[in-house]
Amino acid sequence: MKRVVTTLGALLLAFGVAATAVADTYPSQTIRLVVPYPPGGVSDLVGRVVADGLKARLNQTVIVDNKPGASGVIGTQDVIRSKPDGYSLLVGGLGGLVLPPLVDPKFPIDIDKTLTPIAGIAEFVNVMIVNKDLPVNTVQEFIDYAKARPGQLNFGSTGIGASNHLTAELFMQKTGVKMEHIPYKGGMASLNDLRGGNIHVVFENLPTVVGQIKAGAVKALAVTSAYRAEQLPEVPTIAESGIKDFNVTSWMGMYGPKNLSPDLKAKIAAALVEVARDPATKERLQTISFLPVDRDTEAFTSFVKSEHDRWKQVVDTAGVKVVE
Amino acid sequence: MTKARIFGSQDVLAGLMFILIGAAALALSSAYPHGTSTRMGPGYFPTLLGWLLTGLGALIAARGVLSPGASVPGGSPRCALVLAAVVAFGLLLKPAGLAIATAVLVGLGAVANRDFRAIEIVLIYLVLIAIAIVVFVYGVGVQLSIGPA
Amino acid sequence: MDLFSALSLGFGAALQPVSLLYCFIGVLCGTLVGVLPGIGPMATIAMLLPVTFGLDATSALIMLAGIYYGAQYGGSTSAVLVNLPGETSSVVTCLDGYKMARQGRAGAALGIAAIGSFAAGCFGTALIALFAPPLAQLAIQFGPAEYCALMVLGLIAAVVMAQGSLLKAIAMIVLGLLFGTAGTDVNSGYQRFTFGLPELAEGVDFVVLAIGLFGLAEIMVNVESKEKRTVLVNPVKSVLPTRADLRQSAMPILRGTMLGSVLGVLPGGGALLSSFASYTLEKNLARDPSRFGNGAIEGVAGPEAANNAGAQTSFIPMLTLGLPSNGVMALMIGAMIMQGIVPGPQVVSDQPRLFWGMIASMWVGNLMLVVLNLPLIGLWVKMLSLPYRMLSPAILLFSCIGVYTLSSQPFDLILTALFGFVGYVFIKLGCEAAPLLLGFVLGPMIEENLRRAMLMSRGDPIIFLERPISLGLLLLAVALLVAVLLPSVRKTREEAFQE
Structure with missing residues (x-):
């Protein structure tokens, strides 16, 4: 019995030493940040800024590896199947990892069992934009206008269960407004119809529409976050406009395969937090309308959990499901 | 008009192929929700196409039986x-x-x-x-x- | 800013040595990936995008744009030579271009494609410089109902394009529409016809389908044939188009350019529809429509001009509205954001050097392309005189690598082989593959927009008739349908009377 305990202890010790040793020598080869979307998208842009920051801190080549396909599933599975050695990391967030399993019971990945959150890296706000000829200028005016026309207004989204779809659902739940959901493929197609007056409102990602708003092509009524966006200081938040506790941001974080050792996780998370706090990162992210966030593993894990619970409630209340 | 000509007719065989694919599409899409014409479900459009294809296939095959036209050229396993x-x-x-x-x-x-x-x-x-x-x-x-x- | 000073600013930027260099790299890459089947401008731009982050914004966008329109030039080469549509838009070029090649007129086909593309490119560029803002408004006018009507018109056009039996052509379109529904449904997220395979979740890739139906099937049939030892049926005649060829092609090029310029502005299928539309138009205007499909040079000249003009004008919504009209333009928007340029309507006024520099570079790039491509024609034509037994392994290898680059999965190649078999069966049964491909591309767009339009009208189909553009397009579709059906109805009646 004693021998068993000793052996076990020795093994554990050896394992621990090995693990620390791994963490000590890490990184000794190129690190791959897998972005499960094509280049040029928001995940890719954030991934590249973070890759540059990590490169400087870890003294190791960090490449962004775009693995698009099946709405992010292909790239995510790539990381899940990789060795948990810290050389394959995933840039993932609300839209790709939290919302899809909530609305699709057949979603092929069990995120909790296959991935481990490492740290939060960035977020951006959504803006409530309307057609520029719609006779409303504030959120309250919009609510009154919509309530006078129940079920007659349309809102666009980038697909069922997308963050801009569920944000609109949340808005309807909190205000009692009823609107029709018109899903689109990809981010920009709905903007064309918003400008043409075929749909009336979209809760769109700030990076894609900030130019449209500044040029007066669409009207911004409010931002969805608890704070005002630096790019649009004159646009109020939805909460300021009288809808209590309305706080939605789209966020992104770094994930690794499930069995990533705690030491490695801590080392990567520490580097990521440093990157997020670096003013240079902030400046680069801001030009593309993002905001860095410095959530370490613990904060990020509980944040992901709270986001999951909150959106689950929205999804369940609205009855949003892929299979009717 | 011999039997061999009808069975070797391009039109008859093409018609049968379309009927077969159309029927398969109908069978598969019968499992998808159809929805209404306002709120079309994922099964609406494929079912419509399945019927259309089956119908067209039947027309093509029928025409082939009436006038077989060109027959299928031979092939080589290579x-x-x-x-x-x-x-x-x-x-x-x-x-x-x-x-x-x-x-x-x-x-x-x-x-x-x-x-x-x-x-x-x-x-x-x-x-x-x-x-x-x-x-x-x-x-x-x-x-x-x-x-x- | 008046046009003259705007253009001089633009040419000032585009004629900088560094801009010329990146423009050249762009069009060279574009030509190369255009010729190679499978690897399209989209994949190439995606691969090169990270490289451009190190460049200044103007150089980066000039290079990326060059890849896009360069690929339209290159795409016709493999279509004409070996019946492989290198790009979506060159499907139509296969129809008459490949026939011309087999008749020993590959040089004429390639030459007219290059000349037509150049003329269209120049015109398209001028159009952007002069009328970009009003044309951009056209894009906004197009809602779901209008798109749906446009796509219906496109489908009718596909029927006109058919060479043999009308019924079979319609069946092939329907089959194409059906293939197009495979994958995840946009409106509900439902997986259709995927057989539980994650590789099919995004549907069948166009390249897989086109290489299978056109390329592989053609090789299979050629391998079987007893006498033929080369692609050529007749010996090579002249390497370049003759005067008669040019005269015959002038009007088709002009009409194709006009069509392409307008359709290219529309998001989605615009640029692709333009080559189909031009083919249909030329066939309908021709004195002897039966020449089409048997090596009519107008069937190459018009569509090639149309697709290149469309490629140019598809930049208009992106540059002036900040709205991308296709996947490539979405990537360009990503490139702009990464460069710190906020895409949107203000780019024209905030970044005049970038905007006008890009426009000027397109003209410069088109000139480079024609200079680059014309001398290559001789080389390409010589390649065709190689015995087929040497050519076919090469076509197979390049097709296969091209397919593999799509997603690096063996599944895509197995699917290509499957469609090769299907295409072979189609040839044996006398079914044309081109209408199927058009149906395949238009299918998802029709369904999406139809469902969107019905949602917006809360189920009332009157939405298609009460909107003027949609009504106009539908009336045009009906007119076209009547024009096609009448002669064939008359013919059957004449035949009936004779019996």
């Missing part, structure tokens, strides 16, 4: 080698690398031709593998390993 080459290439590329996969593809693809010559195949292989490596691996930057993984 053309299956072309498909085998593509499939083999796909299965071999990752585990065996570009050099071996290309050898199999070029070999099968060349042998499919009636007038192939063995020495020529080797030469073609050498030229093609060189081009493939220069153009795709170094030029376009496709991530491919040349030798076995």
